[in-house]
Amino acid sequence: MVTLGETMALMRSAVVGSLAHLPGLDVAVGGAESNLAIGLRRLGVPTAWISRVGDDPLGERVMREILAEGVEVHCAIDPSRPTGLMLKSRPTATTTRVDYYRAGSAASALSPADLPDGLIEQARVLHLSGITPLLSRSAHTTMLAAVQRAVAAGTTVSLDVNHRARLGGRDELARLLGEVLEYVDLLVGGPEELAALAPGVVEDDHRGLLTTLAREGRQVVLKRGADGAAALADGELHEAPAHRVAVLDTVGAGDAFVAGYLSAQLEGLDVAARLARANACGALACTTPGDWEGAPRPAELEALLAGEAADPV
Template sequence: RPRVVTLGETMALARTVETGSLRHVSSLALGIGGAESNVAIALSRLGVDVSWLGRVGDDPLGERVLREIRAEGVEVLGIVDPDAPTGLMLKERATASATSVYYYRSASAGSRLSPGDLPDGWVEGAAILHICGITALVSESGHAALTAAIDRAKAAGVLVSFDVNFRSSLASAGDAAPVLRGLAEQADIVFGGPEEAALLGCGESPEDIAEQLRGSGVSELVLKQGALGATAFTGSGAEESPGFLVQAVDTVGAGDAFVAGYLSAYLEGRTVAERLVRANACGAIACTSPGDWEANPTLRDLKRFIAPAGDPVN
């Protein structure tokens, strides 16, 4: 049985091969990407049984999405929607340090996810339900699917993990805040960057926001702080953990790898400090390659990465 279940939209992802604007580059490399499937793949690499659910179009890109996720050892509950195309995402590296993402996802198959897509027992049988804010902002039916999944998780005592993942291309901060806050309040673990935390708490400090969320039953607010690392706010205070020093090539997907690292260590019963170290390591490793999920580490990769130089590994 999957220990983590997650649902959302995964799109075909075409990225520029060489540095340059989409106005001029002539070649693109094709892959796939989606926040929840990135987390699912990262969890699978770390040895966690995981299931992903989503809709794709009845087209070659949809087949590719399902095949690639499945090939990573993730159980795939793929719904093929004959009435809408698979979404597409274009990633541009206009300069060596600037990555931009463009979405072609309105009315896509993935955005038509709805509560009726959830099979009976799927959420109930898991240890963790992981969701993210993107799905709620993409469509009302997606939001309803998340709410239905959360209701089932809560009724069955399944832990709810929520990554805020606010995307300004999908909604204004003002429109998104109440939706994202509503989801966060129902979660047990909330992940987000400093700006996303501020969005949830109307600008207060992370400590205050964590305290407010605790009032709704959120036990942990985990703040992702890019190269600086991360801080977890739990009932026993704030735990900081520094980032790992790497040559970052592409930070897109680092947040998803981070979440997978944290959740896998959680499932192993590790302490908050240990979860943060693993999460930071996964995030840092994900930054070292241009793909959104391809560089995600296995437990063996992690051991080598975290071991101080000169220490024997394995």
């Protein structure tokens, strides 16, 4: 699986308080596409990630973390732009605040020249997110070029809508994704995200969203958070409940979910088994802090399923 997108340095606070007063922050990294690449790699799928970072210690940190997870890294180092940065704090015990410093980042300058020759052509899956086209015009062009190459080579195209409102509105995202939607073989999103791509269908009408966006040969998958997930494939609707887990941090659940779904698909499992694994991965990602650190390995997945079989809820 090949993916491309921005990964930022992530500075986060474990304690409650405003950034105006906190004495310290932990350093980590995070980005939807690299989170997914790590999640898939942990499940045994060879993965590659294409991006750019600045010529700075945070860029080195980003590359080192992703490489250390066994993901193949194709990352240009840009001396003229910084690595993007995300600050996560907890102003109160029940609220999380995220501040981005990513405008003009190295990854926002992604261009088709950053796509290595042959990589997309040799992959079984190209995975994209709706974050990339909102980063910049050149990042948007890169996404289009990547899809063109995938389509020409017969590589499956997977897209997680992943709308980031700070980067752009729903209508703008729908317009940009509309340019590639016809080539998408696996479309994943939450109700609000799929509704942005299905004009006239309200986000509460899950069946309507799935049927409106389905095409021959395309699977549409709806992430429903604590309510699990649904998928429409080959005209058949599948629904699967979420696992009951002690939730600590839901960020990254969606990326782990897609990693689970894609890994099962690449193993040739049917849609019900893909959804079951995806829900298990999403649930496990909720049980640990961090955007990707909780993405499970096969043994952790088995332990969750075995525990539930022994103690059904």
